[in-house]
Amino acid sequence: MTFSGLGRPFKICHMTWTTMRITGVSKPRWRKAATAPGCRFLCVTPADPPLTGERYRVSRLPFSRVTAQDLNFFQQELPGRVVTDEEDLKSHNIDWLRTVRGNSKVLLRPQNTHEVSEILRYCNERNLAVTPQGGNTGLVGGSVPVFDEILISTALMDQVISFDDVSGALVCQAGCVLETLNQYLEGQGYTMPLDLGAKGSCHIGGNLATNAGGLRLLRYGSLRGTVLGLEAVLPDGSILNCLNSLRKDNTGYDLKQLFIGSEGTLGVITSVSILCPRKPSAVNVALLGCESFDRVLQVFTLCRDHLGEILSAFEFFDASCMKLVQKHLHLNNPLPANAFYVLIETSGSSTQHDEEKLNDFLVSAMDAGLTASGTVATDQSKIKSIWALRERITEALAHDGYVYKYDLSMPVDKLYALVEETRARLGSTAKTVVGYGHLGDGNLHLNVTAESHTDTVLAALEPFVYEWTAQHRGSISAEHGLGFKKKDHIYYSKSREAVQLMQKIKYMLDPKGIMNPYKTIPTADQ
Template identity: 70%
Template sequence: TPSPAAAPDRLPFSKVTQEDLDFFKKVLPGRTITDPDLLEANNVDWLKSVRGYSEVLLRPQTTEEVSQILRYCNSRNLAVNPQGGNTGLVGGSVPVYDEIILSTALMNNILTFDGVSGILTCQAGCILENLSNYLEERDYIMPLDLGAKGSCQIGGNVATNAGGLRLLRYGSLRGTVLGLEVVLADGQVLDCLATLRKDNTGYDLKQLFIGSEGTLGVITAVSILCPRKPKSVNVVFLGCETFEQLLQTFKLCRGMLGEILSAFEFLDSECMRLLNTHLKLPNPITDCPFYVVIETAGSNPTHDEEKLHNFLEEAMTSSLVTDGTVATEDTKIKALWSMRERVTESLTHDGFTYKYDISLPVERIYQLVTDMREHLGDRAKSVVGYGHVGDGNLHLNITSPAKDPALLAAIEPFVYEWTAGCQGSISAEHGLGLKKRNYIYYSKPSQAVALMGNIKAMLDPKGILNPYKTLPDNLR
């Protein structure tokens, strides 16, 4: 039997004809790509785990162009795969068959920035790091940050409701995104691009599109509330002997660093081994079973350093942490952060990676890694745990020398049953995409899934937007 993650049969969408290409070329002259070599990168996902066979890549620059394309595709029953930076990790960002790829890469203009309120409005294809650099020059920062910042786009971030490294401090995009402009499947432009903090005029429709993974509409512009750039940033890298001590360190940290705490992340010694082996990144402290990266961000360096000093003294004297190092200077801060941010990259060098992104009650998060190691024995090459402790979000990753269906069958549904047993979520932040769509019932009641199906049918009656993704196969 095929795995529930395997692609379903191709649905009866139309195939692209010469007449269709002529239309696209008229609307997007020079930006309708059919050269297979140029399309290759857009057909394969970042993990190189899934690939599609699209023969057409469209690169609109304006909302009006997106609208014309979707109106046409809807009338012709042509399937469309919206694509941002293609850094998604659940097989949602590339076509499954021959869906047309609609890339937002050329929609990269900043529209407005208000230096008093900190509200930024930009097109969906702006790369996250470019937005961060733009804002830093104006003494602001983006409310989200992730390892893929150099490639991922704000539209893709919103479409996946990306979490990342700053969620603990600034909350999720569901709070910081103030407005969206979205083109619906039939080409209608839905202008919800408000820049208001408060707006209770009925249903908050933009929320439907946050985390909808390209299945309900194409996000063309975003307005987002940005925090002031902190005047003082410190990063500490600590080692703990047990996960219990790591949790106690988190508790202490919240009590003693409270208002300046901006991140609390962890990795285990297996991650450290991969960083050392594959990326030649040396361990900045002595070897320990667990490592934490704590970041503080505040407005007064003296105040912050004093608080941090007191916290570290307490953590050391109560033997919660074994060793540690502190960074206040930018280069060292970046170097310490890369020990956490580059775990994902180190895994790709270790082998084919099976990725799980789980929300659990924080005290349970490492138990899943231990249980999985025991369950798999020597069938896996590496079993590693890292993630966003502050958000109760574990990244459990398992590698093997090559794709291994027997190993996959040993991991799934074990991992999902384990998660459901703790009322956790089988996708904390990466979404469902192609790979996880049929496991949705482990985390959502069937009435809720059915309602999702109704919403999809209302907004995209022909199902042309990102078919085979997010919704389980039984709803099609």
């Protein structure tokens, strides 16, 4: 097959193609691609959600309540950094999705590990429950109190401690914002191995606490592999210093792994040592349209074969997602309407090499009839505008109504089947049922919007979604954690023996249960 006016490979540029079937031949017709500014998302909903304890019928455990004497101690330890004003506390009591709400009366803002240690030592002695909080961008209710737990914010713990420009080892405090760290590293020729839609708000300590996956896990792997060490304060105030910057340390148990993904239930992460890769000098992004999910899977297989080591992201989202970002955020779709969209990013060190590989892949995908349209971008503004279509889906959903969110992993060939079955199951009781996610690591984000939270919709979704996922050998949480909302569903992904061992570890480190109670691990085996 030949392309009119083009040789092989065709040159990557900021253009959009649409294919027209003429006597069995795909002939590219070119037009300029429109752009839209990238933006980190912000959730805005007018009404406060009901108190979590009332909505979910949770009983408060017998922790002590904060007294004037307690406040006096905190104010002496943290002069000017104790927040008690109800209005100032409001945003810290409500999660990002505005679906759960606590009633904390105190927010503490320590600046270093020693202050965190003194806070936890005192709270443990007084039997005062605490909830660690970073950027409060979590989606499962793990970063806000359920009742009146004391909030410990890491916002002022935002210093880079050291950076080794030979090994790429970065050591920083837990309150550093992910995007700020990336900007710092870019000046050194490096980049963070983690990228999230909430990068402008989330804290690196919270990323570790939830074992966040992100958009480029396909290229850089999970946090469990890139984190070299960490420092954490245990519930009794003792400091666990595992802040190692070595890539290899085979002495004893790897204790840092206990805290990665523990969601603040075992202690407060205060500092992090993380291995950072070199910043890629050549980055390309392609947005493709596909007629079916089967075609999406075929594109993924072809993509891995052609792009190999330069493939850094492979994201997919359905037509409903695209309609939402267009409707609520007024973003521009540079392609004709498609049933599915695929976002592919390559990153490497050689512009010519990467462009040739991407060109070969795109030609092969079009020749095979796997994609009917697409756009490619290499400059930063157009790359951001394409990424915004994927990154801002969560924001668009929040504008559409109350959101039921499910973060799942399963074999890639089963990913979209769950979306289709859920859509058929709910019918007109839901406004929108969408599916999107990280196809490269089998991570599906199933989201359902409705006019409001109702027991009817919830009963139709749960335990159906969890049972379906377990039946297909998946996990009910791929990257967001369990938090408050999924705690009691852990048995769909973990055996009773595994949960019992987790409970023993929790009790060993936190016998009074003051660390982020009501979250992640059931308090007693069921």
